Amino acid sequence: MPDLLKKLFLIVAITGCSHQPAKKEVQQPIDVKAAEKKVVPLPEDAVSYQLSFTEPRDWLEDYRFGKFFGDRAEFFVIQNPESKIFNSTVSKIILYYLDGTHCQSRFILAENVADRMIAQYGTFTITPLDERNKNLLSEQSVMITDNDEIRINPLLTRFELLWKLPSKHIRIRVDTENPYEPYVYTEHIPDYHRIFRELELATL
Numbered sequence: 001m002p003d004l005l006k007k008l009f010l011i012v013a014i015t016g017c018s019h020q021p022a023k024k025e026v027q028q029p030i031d032v033k034a035a036e037k038k039v040v041p042l043p044e045d046a047v048s049y050q051l052s053f054t055e056p057r058d059w060l061e062d063y064r065f066g067k068f069f070g071d072r073a074e075f076f077v078i079q080n081p082e083s084k085i086f087n088s089t090v091s092k093i094i095l096y097y098l099d100g101t102h103c104q105s106r107f108i109l110a111e112n113v114a115d116r117m118i119a120q121y122g123t124f125t126i127t128p129l130d131e132r133n134k135n136l137l138s139e140q141s142v143m144i145t146d147n148d149e150i151r152i153n154p155l156l157t158r159f160e161l162l163w164k165l166p167s168k169h170i171r172i173r174v175d176t177e178n179p180y181e182p183y184v185y186t187e188h189i190p191d192y193h194r195i196f197r198e199l200e201l202a203t204l
Helices: 002-038 058-063 114-121 131-139 192-202
Strands: 064-068 073-079 088-098 101-109 125-128 143-146 149-152 158-164 169-175 183-188
Touching: 058 064, 058 073, 088 192, 101 192, 114 149, 114 158, 114 169, 125 131, 131 158
Parallel strands: none
Antiparallel strands: 064 073, 073 088, 088 101, 101 183, 125 158, 143 149, 158 169, 169 183
């Protein structure tokens, strides 16, 4: 009898062990499929990243940088998106949400799109970002004619252009001395800076 019991225990042990790998093999594909469902592809159209109050943005969840000011401000950072602004490649996008509303978008560009923006939006306000460019603006024209084309003075190296539209403000910041963010395109709601400041003060 003892020998018979030993044989029975051995058979049960071997059978139990042989079933374990099968369970793992069945479980693994289920986990992979669940992970795949969570991946939402990024929109290729740059308009999807611009100011919008109606579009569903489920794809943003994987790109949240953090919440601030008592969770009333949320920032999302998207690296190397497959989209363009004024035909320039975008290396990074930062989206700003205040109290759940998309209030600002910043695009780090590979090219200077100032002339393209001037051609589309027309009259603008220019702000020099240092003394050299300030002095240059006092001595020379902002716009010049080059090969029958009117474009911004190429001697300007650090400046910001601003267009105030009824629904949003649009900016292009050019800083050729900045190796990381030489060209930054931004658009935000007209009251963005006031709202941001109020959130900041409310948490002090």
